[in-house]
Amino acid sequence: xxxxxxxxxxxxxxxxxxxxxxxxxxxxxxxxxxxxxxxxxxxxxxxxxxxxxxxxxxxxxxxxxxxxxxxxxxxxxxxxxxxxxxxxxxxxxxxxxxxxxxxxxxxxxxxxxxxxxxxxxxxxxxxxxxxxxxxxxxxxxxxxxxxxxxxxxxxxx
Amino acid sequence: xxxxxxxxxxxxxxxxxxxxxxxxxxxxxxxxxxxxxxxxxxxxxxxxxxxxxxxxxxxxxxxxxxxxxxxxxxxxxxxxxxxxxxxxxxxxxxxxxxxxxxxxxxxxxxxxxxxxxxxxxxxxxxxxxxxxxxxxxxxxxxxxxxxxxxxxxxxxxxxxxxxxxxxxxxxxxxxxxxxxxxxxxxxxxxxxxxxxxxxxxxxxxxxxxxxxxxxxxxxxxxxxxxxxxxxxxxxxxxxxxxxxxxxxxxxxxxxxxxxxxxxxxxxxxxxxxxxxxxxxxxxxxxxxxxxxxxxxxxxxxxxxxxxxxxxxxxxxxxxxxxxxxxxxxxxxxxxxxxxxxxxxxxxxxxxxxxxxxxxxxxxxxxxxxxxxxxxxxxxx
Numbered sequence: 306x307x308x309x310x311x312x313x314x315x316x317x318x319x320x321x322x323x324x325x326x327x328x329x330x331x332x333x334x335x336x337x338x339x340x341x342x343x344x345x346x347x348x349x350x351x352x353x354x355x356x357x358x359x360x361x362x363x364x365x366x367x368x369x370x371x372x373x374x375x376x377x378x379x380x381x382x383x384x385x386x387x388x389x390x391x392x393x394x395x396x397x398x399x400x401x402x403x404x405x406x407x408x409x410x411x412x413x414x415x416x417x418x419x420x421x422x423x424x425x426x427x428x429x430x431x432x433x434x435x436x437x438x439x440x441x442x443x444x445x446x447x448x449x450x451x452x453x454x455x456x457x458x459x460x461x462x
Numbered sequence: 463x464x465x466x467x468x469x470x471x472x473x474x475x476x477x478x479x480x481x482x483x484x485x486x487x488x489x490x491x492x493x494x495x496x497x498x499x500x501x502x503x504x505x506x507x508x509x510x511x512x513x514x515x516x517x518x519x520x521x522x523x524x525x526x527x528x529x530x531x532x533x534x535x536x537x538x539x540x541x542x543x544x545x546x547x548x549x550x551x552x553x554x555x556x557x558x559x560x561x562x563x564x565x566x567x568x569x570x571x572x573x574x575x576x577x578x579x580x581x582x583x584x585x586x587x588x589x590x591x592x593x594x595x596x597x598x599x600x601x602x603x604x605x606x607x608x609x610x611x612x613x614x615x616x617x618x619x620x621x622x623x624x625x626x627x628x629x630x631x632x633x634x635x636x637x638x639x640x641x642x643x644x645x646x647x648x649x650x651x652x653x654x655x656x657x658x659x660x661x662x663x664x665x666x667x668x669x670x671x672x673x674x675x676x677x678x679x680x681x682x683x684x685x686x687x688x689x690x691x692x693x694x695x696x697x698x699x700x701x702x703x704x705x706x707x708x709x710x711x712x713x714x715x716x717x718x719x720x721x722x723x724x725x726x727x728x729x730x731x732x733x734x735x736x737x738x739x740x741x742x743x744x745x746x747x748x749x750x751x752x753x754x755x756x757x758x759x760x761x762x763x764x765x766x767x768x769x770x771x772x773x774x775x776x777x778x779x780x781x782x783x784x785x786x787x788x789x790x791x792x793x794x795x796x797x798x799x800x801x802x803x804x805x806x807x808x809x810x811x812x813x814x815x816x817x818x819x820x821x822x823x824x825x826x827x828x829x830x831x832x833x834x835x836x837x838x839x840x841x842x
Contacts, residue, residue, distance in 0.1 A: 315483045322521060330590045359706070361591045367701050387612065387709060389604035390657040398584045399596040407601055409609075409705050418705030420592060420605075428657075433612045452594055 333364045336376070342449035345441045349415050351375045357416040381439035382460055383412035383419075390428040400452070404428050410437055410457050424456030436460035467558045468682035468689030469840065470565075471501025471675035472801035477639040477789030480575040481669040486520060489671035490532040490571050497567065497673035502686035505534035508675070510563045513542045514550035514570035516793055518582045533569045533673075546741070547797025548697075548826025548836035551674055555692060558676050566676045572792035574667035586830055588703070599743070599830065600664065604656035606709040606831040607746045611658060613710040613761065616749060618658055620764030622649035624745035625662050625787050627767075631774060632784025634813035639668050639789040649745075663745045665790035672797040674804070690804045693821070693841045694728065696721025699834035707831075710761075715754025715825075715835040723756075726839040731756045731823070735839070737806045737816045738772075738780045739799035740825040742787060747832065748772075748780060751825060755837065774816070782806070782814040796826020800838055807842045 330338060333350065340346045350362035350373045357366065358377055366373055388408040391399065399405070406428060409418035423431060424440065437457040447453040473496025475481075475489050484492075490513075498504060511533055513526040522528055526542035533540075543550035547570040554566035583599040610616060626646055632638035644662065652661040682689040698717030701707050719731070728734045738755070742748035749763025757778060758766035766772070772780035781787075783802040786795045803822035805811040821841045828834040 317482060320521065326589070328589045334590045361588075361703070367706070387605045387609035389601055389608055389659075390654075391601055391604075392654045393600065393656065395580050395596075395598070397578075398580055398598060400594070407595070407597065407605060409605055409709075411705075417703065420595060420597065420705055422595065433608065450594060451591055 331364065333362050337362050338449040341453050342447040345444065347379050347381055347412065347439065349377050349379050349412070351377050358414060359417045360412055360415045360419050377414065379412040379414050381412070381441075383410045383415065383437065385409070385423075385431070385433055385435040385437050385457075386411050386418050387433055388423060388431050390431065406431055408437070408457060421451070421454060422456035423458070425458035465679065465691040465693070467555055467676050467678060467692045469674055469692065469800070469804045470677045470682050470685045470687050470689055471497040471503070472804050473497035473500055473673045474637045474798060474801055475670045475672070476637050477668040477670040477791055479639065479666065479668065481573065486571045486573050486671070487529050487532040489573070489669070490529045490569055493671045493673040494533045494567065494569055497675050500687060501675050507681075508534060508538070508565050508567045510539040510557055510566050511535040512550050512554040512557070512566060512568045513540065514545070514547050514568065514793055514797065515542065516544055516572065518585065519572050519574070519577050519792055521577060529569070529571065533567060539563070546793050546826040546828040546836065547672065547795065548800060548824070548838065549796070549828060551797055551800055551838070552695060552697060552836060554674070554676050555695065558678050564678050564681045567673060568676065568797065569671065569673040570794040570797045571671040572794045573669040574790070574792050575669050579667060600659060601656045602704060602830050603744050604659045605704065607658050607744065609708070610710040610746055610750060614764075616746070616761070616764040618650060619646050620768055621663060621745040621749060622646045623767050624742060624748045625649055627773060628742070628781050628785040628787040631782050631814065632788035635783045635788070636812075637789065638784040640666050641784060641788060659744060665743045665787045668789045668791040670789065670791035670794055672794050672801055674797060674801055688808050688842070690807045690840050690842060692838065694722040694724065694726030694839040695837065696725070697834065697836045699829070702829075702833065704831060709831055712750055712754030712760070712832070715751060715832065715837070716756075718835040718837045719755050722837040722839050726841075728839060732778070735778070735821050735823045736819040737782060737803070738778060738823045738825070739783060739802045740780060740785065741796050741799060741827045742781070742785050743790060745787065748785070750832070752780065754835070755823065755825065779816045782811065782816055796836065799824040799826055800840070803838065803840050807840050
């Protein structure tokens with residue numbers, strides 16, 4: 306039998322999966338985002354057993370599996386632990402045109418870092434260890450999501 | 463666990479950027495037959511199958527069921543792992559260890575070219591807290607690379623030694639996708655993707671599949687292929703949120719290695735392991751993983767690599783296959799490390815064979831920035 310596949314034009318089918326979701330933010334996420342939206346406040350949660358403050362806040366401590374009931378308001382300022390300046394252009398997911406920067410910020414009093422965008426700073430000026438502060442959207446623009454914080458900028462007293 | 467279960471057959475496709483002529487099921491069929499042929503058996507000798515796939519990558523719900531025919535699972539007990547291939551292998555190994563099965567076929571497939579990797583990786587982030595920030599695997603790994611380099615003073619040039627070495631090694635591997643001669647300068651001059659990561663610090667995207675057959679002692683003794691015994695295995699996971707971890711740390715890998723070494727009776731990996739295959743999606747990761755595996759102290763991966771220790775003719779050749787930097791078929795990549803380590807122990811690795819291998823290590827990672835790790839110790 307001759308090879309029936311030889312000389313066959315390879316066909317490619319293009320498609321797309323469009324899947325709407327309705328993700329519950331849960332009690333913890335709902336409180337975090339309503340406080341951010343309505344009062345511009347950033348809250349973390351503290352595990353009393355491990356004595357660790359997590360932000361974003363969570364309901365269960367992953368270290369000891371105890372429930373976390375204690376809320377702690379955190380100042381909108383902290384230290385940049387690491388960063389990257391993104392040069393790839395992926396408008397389908399990226400929130401800004403390149404170059405733009407992400408950082409992980411340890412807010413004062415927290416034991417975990419918050420990932421966010423960095424702004425009001427030239428890419429070449431960003432260094433780990435920099436003190437930064439949150440810049441919030443105007444209250445009327447806030448929708449109760451992570452982009453209610455526009456970005457973190459170098460701290461100015 | 464010493465010598466209870468052996469790997470008796472392996473099969474791989476050529477890894478390529480775009481396998482336009484084949485479906486993912488075609489790739490599964492190819493490697494299933496190659497592994498059976500390698501073991502000198504037929505599908506009748508396989509009593510159960512573990513497939514490894516990801517529905518987002520395949521663009522299909524319960525994608526594993528779509529490859530049942532291609533891997534000979536019809537009428538058999540078949541189950542699926544959605545995660546790195548090393549975890550599928552771990553499940554396959556346990557099925558034999560349980561005594562309920564004698565021979566497990568583990569087969570992983572992925573065609574990275576068919577989906578959009580940035581959209582798929584962005585969907586790995588928590589949709590409530592983080593997804594809208596637009597992070598994907600390259601940006602997240604860049605945050606890790608920056609932290610690792612800052613904490614220990616590791617340089618970009620030290621990280622660049624890894625793609626230089628691995629692409630060179632790939633020249634001896636007929637399955638590898640990107641075999642080339644590179645210099646550190648060329649890596650350093652390549653376009654920045656997300657600082658400090660550059661184009662040539664990063665793995666390519668690949669299409670491909672890999673299969674591995676496990677057998678118990680009784681079955682392994684009746685096969686023609688030289689059995690490669692699973693001496694030890696360990697798995698360990700860290701926190702999900704990147705901000706909860708020190709991204710320069712390798713705690714979960716240290717934990718996985720400790721468990722694998724404990725089962726294998728390995729006290730000092732530097733004295734007892736002859737060749738290493740790690741899952742390095744970026745150059746800096748190979749340095750970090752060598753620290754976690756105990757080949758050098760924390761922060762010393764750059765110095766260790768710059769000393770030539772991991773070259774083909776060095777004391778601990780790392781990724782003679784060319785590693786993930788030379789072919790990255792997504793969640794297949796960890797199973798490839800096991801297949802390659804197996805070939806090294808058998809002495810069947812062809813032009814990429816390291817002399818005198820008695821014990822080989824294979825490593826896989828799962829999740830963002832090495833959240834989870836799986837370590838395998840294989841011996842003849």
